[in-house]
Each structure stands twice: as structure tokens, then as C-alpha cells.
Amino acid sequence: MDAQENNYLEEELSLKLFVVLTRALQSIKKRVEEDIKSYGLNPTEFGVLELIYNKGEQPIQRIGEKVLIASSSITYVVDKLEKKQYLKRKPCPKDRRITYAVLTEEGTELMSRIFPRHREAIREICVGLDSKEKDFMIHQLKKLGYAAQKHS
Incomplete structure (x- = not known):
């Protein structure tokens, strides 16, 4: 195989990889978003609550x-x-320019109830791979992501 054929093959494989990755991500995201919506939250709200919970x-900045x-x-x-009473703002005592987001008791109770269920839902969504395959995919996708960042 000459260099031109090899280059063409690499391009074809790269395109196929891109399509497969995109479709897989869309399927996974759809299922994750359905799980989050079942708790009465949107993905952004859940992301903020999950960050503060963990x-x-x-x-806030x-x-x-x-x-x-x-x-x-x-x-x-x-x-x-804040309107849903899941978090509140707390001014920083040392710097008035900084305001913290803090979970309320209701927010902590909500996350304590739903986060374990969400973790289980993610496990079920990823059931198509065993532990070794997941570990391998994590490594490969990080490698792909770092290379893409470097060449941008």
C-alpha cells in the first residue's frame, strides 16, 4: 500500500470513528438527560447541584x-x-466581590436521595462495556482528546 492509499484509509477510519463517537455520545446523553429530567431538573441544574453536593x-463565579x-x-x-429552595447564596466574609452557592437542607436531602439513583442509572447506561473495556475506553478517549487539543 502506498502513502496515498494509507492516507485515504486513515481519513476513512477517522471519519467513521467521528460518526460512531458522535452517535454513541448522543445516545448516552439522551438517556442521562431522561434520568435527570425524571427528578424535575434540567441537566444544567443537576450539574450545579452535583458539583456543590460533591x-x-x-x-458562583x-x-x-x-x-x-x-x-x-x-x-x-x-x-x-434558589427559587426551588435547593441552594442559597452566601457572601464571602473576606471578599465582598465573592458570593458562594451553598446547598440548603432541601437541596442536600434531594441530592442524597437522587444521586445514588443517578449513579446506578449511569452504570446501567454503560452496561455495554465491562470494567476492563471501560478503563481502556477512558484511556483511549483521553489520548484522542489530548491529541485533538494539541493540534488545534
């Missing part, structure tokens, strides 16, 4: 980068979660 109070949502949307999401 990592503790967070500066930093939530966006950790949950991968636009900083302009953070205030709106925090307002909605």
Missing part, C-alpha cells in the same frame, strides 16, 4: 468553568435553584 460550597456552562447562564441557573 465538592462543597462554590464561588467559578461554577461555570467546572460545570461547562456559560458564565452568563450561571446567575439564571442559581436563581432557579
Whole structure:
């Protein structure tokens, strides 16, 4: 096989990989979003609650980068979660420019009830792979992601 044929084959395989990855991600995301919606939340609200539940109070200004949502949307999401009484704002005593998002008792109770069910739902969604395959996929996808970042 000459270099041109090899290059063509690499392009074809790369395109196929992209399509398969995209379709797999769409299927997984759809199932995860259905699970989250069954708790009366949208994925962004759940992401914010899950972050604070697992990592503790967070500066509102930093939530966006950790949950991968636009900083302009953070205030709106925090307002909605505050109205639902799942979290509250807490001013930083040392720096008045910083406000923390903190789970309320209702928010902690909600997450204590739904997060274990959500973890189980994720396990069920990923049942198509065994532990070794999951570990391998994690490694391969990180490798792919890092290479894509480097070449951008």
C-alpha cells in the first residue's frame, strides 16, 4: 500500500470513528438527560447541584468553568435553584466581590436521595462495556482528546 492509499484509509477510519463517537455520545446523553429530567431538573441544574453536593460550597463565579456552562447562564441557573429552595447564596466574609452557592437542607436531602439513583442509572447506561473495556475506553478517549487539543 502506498502513502496515498494509507492516507485515504486513515481519513476513512477517522471519519467513521467521528460518526460512531458522535452517535454513541448522543445516545448516552439522551438517556442521562431522561434520568435527570425524571427528578424535575434540567441537566444544567443537576450539574450545579452535583458539583456543590460533591465538592462543597462554590464561588458562583467559578461554577461555570467546572460545570461547562456559560458564565452568563450561571446567575439564571442559581436563581432557579434558589427559587426551588435547593441552594442559597452566601457572601464571602473576606471578599465582598465573592458570593458562594451553598446547598440548603432541601437541596442536600434531594441530592442524597437522587444521586445514588443517578449513579446506578449511569452504570446501567454503560452496561455495554465491562470494567476492563471501560478503563481502556477512558484511556483511549483521553489520548484522542489530548491529541485533538494539541493540534488545534
